Amino acid sequence: MTPKNTHSDQYESGLYSSRPILKQLDRTLLARLSTAETLYHQAFHLASLSGGAKLKLQQAESMFVQLNQVQRDLALAQGAKAITGALSEKAASDLMKRLEKAISTGGVEKSLI
Numbered sequence: 001m002t003p004k005n006t007h008s009d010q011y012e013s014g015l016y017s018s019r020p021i022l023k024q025l026d027r028t029l030l031a032r033l034s035t036a037e038t039l040y041h042q043a044f045h046l047a048s049l050s051g052g053a054k055l056k057l058q059q060a061e062s063m064f065v066q067l068n069q070v071q072r073d074l075a076l077a078q079g080a081k082a083i084t085g086a087l088s089e090k091a092a093s094d095l096m097k098r099l100e101k102a103i104s105t106g107g108v109e110k111s112l113i
Contacts, residue, residue, distance in 0.1 A: 019085065019092060025099040026077045032103065033070050040067060073098045 040063055047060070077095055081087050087095065 019096075022077065022082070022092065022096055022099070025096065025103065026074070029070065029074055029077070029099055029103050033067075033074060036067060036070070040064070070102045073102050 040060075043063075044060055076082065077099055081091075082095060
């Protein structure tokens with residue numbers, strides 16, 4: 001059975017019906033990641049305009065590493081097995097922990113604000 005989108009937030013099969021909390025975590029992390037990426041690029045641009053005085057290279061590298069880790073975690077959550085609900089219970093539990101950690105730490109969002 002292939003997933004059928006009946007409404008913008010409802011699915012008849014797969015992960016989003018069998019594990020709705022993962023869907024919520026995925027969407028929350030996606031929104032925060034988008035904000036963090038925007039803040040990172042704006043901060044980096046402003047620093048380059050001011051000669052780098054406001055954003056040290058080391059800080060920028062640290063933020064970039066954090067962004068990459070969150071991007072990887074989100075990519076796992078949006079993988080084929082995760083979307084179709086074919087993950088084992090252990091894999092789904094691990095994925096949920098990764099997403100919760102990425103959301104709760106705030107990652108780059110906190111370090112930029």
